[in-house]
Amino acid sequence: MEQPREELRLGYDVDEIAIRFSNYFHLLRELVHLSCGWLALAPQFETKYALGDHLHDDARAISKIRRRLYELRHPSDYPGAPAEELSALLDRLAGAPTLAAYIELAYGEAKPALLRAFRIHLDHLDPVSDEPSLRLLTQLVERQARHVSELGPAGMAGGGVEDLGALPIHLKAEPRALRLMAPLVEPARDEFVEVTPEGDPFLARELYINDPDENHVPVEPEEQRHFFHALMDAELCAAELMARNSHENPEMPWDFHVDMARQTWDEMRHAKLHSLLMPKELGCRWGDYPVGFSYFRSVYARDLLGRLALFNSTSEQKAMWRHSHRRKTLVERGQKQIAQVFDYLLADEVPHVHNGARWGSYLCGGDEAAYKRKVRELREGLDETGAPSGEPRAA
Ligand SMILES: [Fe+2]
Ligand SMILES: [Fe+2]
Numbered sequence: 001m002e003q004p005r006e007e008l009r010l011g012y013d014v015d016e017i018a019i020r021f022s023n024y025f026h027l028l029r030e031l032v033h034l035s036c037g038w039l040a041l042a043p044q045f046e047t048k049y050a051l052g053d054h055l056h057d058d059a060r061a062i063s064k065i066r067r068r069l070y071e072l073r074h075p076s077d078y079p080g081a082p083a084e085e086l087s088a089l090l091d092r093l094a095g096a097p098t099l100a101a102y103i104e105l106a107y108g109e110a111k112p113a114l115l116r117a118f119r120i121h122l123d124h125l126d127p128v129s130d131e132p133s134l135r136l137l138t139q140l141v142e143r144q145a146r147h148v149s150e151l152g153p154a155g156m157a158g159g160g161v162e163d164l165g166a167l168p169i170h171l172k173a174e175p176r177a178l179r180l181m182a183p184l185v186e187p188a189r190d191e192f193v194e195v196t197p198e199g200d201p202f203l204a205r206e207l208y209i210n211d212p213d214e215n216h217v218p219v220e221p222e223e224q225r226h227f228f229h230a231l232m233d234a235e236l237c238a239a240e241l242m243a244r245n246s247h248e249n250p251e252m253p254w255d256f257h258v259d260m261a262r263q264t265w266d267e268m269r270h271a272k273l274h275s276l277l278m279p280k281e282l283g284c285r286w287g288d289y290p291v292g293f294s295y296f297r298s299v300y301a302r303d304l305l306g307r308l309a310l311f312n313s314t315s316e317q318k319a320m321w322r323h324s325h326r327r328k329t330l331v332e333r334g335q336k337q338i339a340q341v342f343d344y345l346l347a348d349e350v351p352h353v354h355n356g357a358r359w360g361s362y363l364c365g366g367d368e369a370a371y372k373r374k375v376r377e378l379r380e381g382l383d384e385t386g387a388p389s390g391e392p393r394a395a
Contacts, residue, residue: 011125017133018072020121020165022079023086024140025065026176027114027164028058030090031106032261036247037181038099039264040240043188045275045286047103047151052239052268054147059261061140066254068136081173085161089113094179107152109160115144117164178250184300187240189233192287199233199292202226208385208395210318217329224338225284232274233291234395239267241299241311249304252359259355266348273341281337298388305363309375310388312356318386319395320349 012020035055042048070077082090093110096102118141127134161167189195203226206216218227246252246260278284299311323346330339357371364370381388 006128008128009126011130012121014072017125017130018069019167019169020117021065021069021072021133022169023082023164023167024114024117025062025069025079026082026086026090027110028062028065030093030178031055031110032058032062032257033178033247033250034093034096034102034106034181036243036257036260036264038102039243040184040187041099043190045190045236045271047099048236048239049268049272050147050150052243052264054151055243056261056265057143057147059258061143063254063258064136068132071132078171080169080171081176083168083170086164086167087176089160090176103151104153107148111144111148111152113161113164115141115148116162117166118144120163121165180248180250183248184240184244186293187237187296189236189291190287194287194290196290196292197294199294200226200230200289202289203230205385208322208387210321210386211384212325214384215322215325217326219329219333219335221282225278225282226289228274228278228282229284229286229289230291231395232271232278232286234295235267235271235274237293237296238311238316238395239264239271241296241307242267244300245304245307252304253362256359256362259351259359263352263355266352270345270348273344277338277341295387305360305374306378308356308360308363309371309378310382312352313360313371313375314379314382315386315395316349316356317353320346320353322395323349 032055035051035058039048039051039055042051066077066079069079081087089110093102093105096105118137122134122137122141125133125137186195202223204216206214207218207223207227209215218224242260242263246257246264249256275286278286278288299307299315302310323342327339327342327346330336330342356375357368360371360374361368364374
């Protein structure tokens, strides 16, 4: 078989490639950090969903870019610090006063600049000697183009930096510090969703108890409507909590941020699943009942260790039993579609619970037994639904 003719091109030299990837790293790291901060403040479900999806894509991109830097600058993956022009863009992103201003800058200027730089890079690289970059950038171009088409302003041409990859990098400088947003007061919901102090009064505590004799599985249409509506809100709260865990703790190891990004996206997908299930199977929709934030507040008020212990290692850990119990009961009653939702939720919950043990132990100096003691201690203040006494729980 005749082979296609390939010509030697020899594009960028190794140092230029490493500089390009370092610039991509800095922009993506800032975007993940800030999108994690803004996600809870996005009222519109579709916008919140897109932010969660994109920040997970970008977190995975950063892991791959760091790996490429490690290969090029062996044995260091240190990306240095961004020079003045990129720092100015990052400062503007970090200083965006509103969600709308952030989205306009992130999706109207920063991501289009990144996309442009990826394309320039692809046009100039040597496809043989630098095939690892070719494969990586081909994947990243497709993702950034999707992000810009989903949240970017219509008819956007993008301005700003001509070729972001060619900007200088200060290799001897200190790492760039990430700016923290103000702590959350409460998450934002679509304007048609009523937020009340007590949430949906229809929900009975028996729905959330982990005792096989006392737990009540929602089987009637009316209780299923209320239950899945509250569950959708609980998924949003979970995504918002994980995103804030990442945003508010930038000093944690990079893998922590990847785990939080993944869980954020999982919880957003769960919320979307319920938003589709409600009109299709249950005859209700998002916004039909009130929601409340008292449980969210009680977890958010803790430090990272307390949040992991109470949310991942307690609430999600106990929800695993309830999901499997609900699934079994619904299968027995022939409600297969609804039972299958719990099957998916249960599968995703396993790594979420592991996130608690992994990073909780890390925060206890790698001592898993010390973390377990911390979890036990915090559980003592909880009622039989796994919520701090008096706080309603909805998962
Ligand atoms: Fe979930
Ligand atoms: Fe979860």
